[in-house]
Amino acid sequence: MIPLGTQTLSKSPTQFVQGVAPIYLERGRGAHVWDVDGNEYIDFPMALGPVILGYADSRVDGAITRQLANGITFSLMHPLEVEVAERIVSMCPGVEAVRFGKSGSDALSAAVRAARAFTGRDHVLVAGYHGWHDWYVGSTTRHRGVPPSVRALTETFVYNDLADLDKRLTAHAGEVAAVILEPSGLETPNDGFLQGVVDLACEHGALSVFDEVITGFRLAPGGARERYNVIPDMSCYGKALGNGMPISAIGGAWKVMREFEDVFFSGTHGGETLSLAAAKAVLDALRDGSVLTRIEVLGRQMLDGIHAHIDDHGVGARVRVGGEPHRAVVAFSGDDSLIVKSWVQQCLIDGGALFNGSMFISASHSDEDVARALAAFDVAFTALEDGRDVRGLLRGEPVQDVFRSP
Ligand SMILES: Cc1ncc(COP(=O)(O)O)c(C=O)c1O
Known part of the structure; x- marks a missing residue:
């Protein structure tokens, strides 16, 4: 009944590895969300950015x-x-x-x-x-x-x-x-x-x-x-x-x-x-800045941690991370960039975290949430070493581009 299935392209099945990612989310609290089957995830897309204080604040x-x-x-x-x-x-x-x-x-x-x-x-x-x-x-x-x-x-x-x-x-x-x-x-x-x-x-x-x-x-x-x-x-x-x-x-x-x-x-x-x-x-x-300072400190751990894992595994030609700590952006390059993005998403989901490329940190994320995400990036980047093809490791169709390069 709903063309595209939903109202927001970035939340649609085109942006998540089907069979791996949850499809419908039902509720959230703090920085965690639950799908309709009751599975819990740490949320990093955070509804594409708005949820700065956390769900159900x-x-x-x-x-x-x-x-x-x-x-x-x-x-x-x-x-x-x-x-x-x-x-x-x-x-x-x-x-x-x-x-x-x-x-x-x-x-x-x-x-x-x-x-x-x-x-x-x-x-x-x-x-x-x-x-x-x-x-x-x-x-x-x-x-x-x-x-x-x-x-x-x-x-x-x-x-x-x-x-x-x-x-x-x-x-x-x-x-x-x-x-x-x-x-x-x-x-x-x-x-x-x-x-x-x-x-x-x-x-x-x-x-x-x-x-x-x-x-x-x-x-x-x-x-x-x-x-x-x-x-x-x-x-x-x-x-x-x-x-x-x-x-x-x-x-x-x-x-x-x-x-x-x-x-x-x-x-x-x-x-x-x-x-x-x-x-x-x-x-x-x-308004007094203390909440955003904490977000920055935690976001810095995330940004620096992803950077370190990219360097440790020598995968900088395929993955890079940039942006301010409050919202680090993980970007992919190369002919198989969507495969690699899908693989990283699959690893993050296996590690209990939702991933779409933007690491939106909220006031409700914890040190442990960030540590769990970083551990999942470590797993993902290990498999990407030496330019290895990860297509065969995907358990579902890869994600699609939002905008193609002209
Ligand atoms: C930088 C920027 N500008 C504008 C928009 C459009 O906002 P909205 O989706 O609320 O219309 C977005 C949405 O993602 C955005 O990220």
Whole structure:
């Protein structure tokens, strides 16, 4: 009945070795989840990032249930909109005004529209993943259904390469409305890169937008703006903001954000209060930084540990790990990269942990959770030594690409 089987490609059977991985998860507590057969796993995808405090967190759940008793969404504005906006403004440097959406894609699409309105231009330069809407996904290999005229307006630039960005801004002189990037991902920013992006965008009359859907409220209480000490024109937040509730936000300086007085960004559920109540509880839990410091310490063990195992087994040509400790990214290369990814996933699952490439650390993961994952990586990498073919070791069909290389 459900095309693809589910609503999110990255949770679908195409992304997990069938016959090895669980298919349906039923419940979670802390950093652990249980499938419908009652099997327990340590979760590292963490619902693709949002669950920063852990599943069934009592502070978040308490805030949601207290609000639930008073109603979910209303016919006029609600004070929680202001209370959450005040927290974001006080935590994120340079953010003077905020609007809310339900998904990261909402926030990014709103940023593009505001940038187009502000600059009177149409083109957008991107680096990273920015959601499912036409303006972005048209620039990827999953562009079916996106008109060529829309696709022509978005172009990818090379992360950590200011010369490439400059070249593209110059080639589209007077046409680029926004330069949008994930401030860090598998790669972290070289010294001066993020400030260089902001400066180059400004020189060319474009707005700079940080896609902080992953980095926001994760790398620091003030996200990438705080961690890297760089202030773009706008930042988009999602995921961690709601600990799993559907809420996103766009923030920036008033001179840009005032566009939303008039630019149409408006939906029935934009001010839905259960998500706002959750966000308020999340921000109160994160604002003093101690939770994120602990996440960083544990994430450092994970990142350094995976690195050490890659080096020990000499498998760096096939597997690499990068990113910030809060979310290390394990990436695979070579003709058999999907086989190798599937093998590593199979080993992690055999070791009791879910794996999709992103090692999202939450406040609920323990030293033992990390140690168990590292032991499973050790097993996986042992079999990959000397370029060995692991296809025959897979107990199910390999996972598929989300986006193919163009
Ligand atoms: C960096 C980044 N931007 C935007 C999005 C889109 O967010 P959503 O899936 O909530 O629409 C994602 C989702 O994975 C993301 O990782």
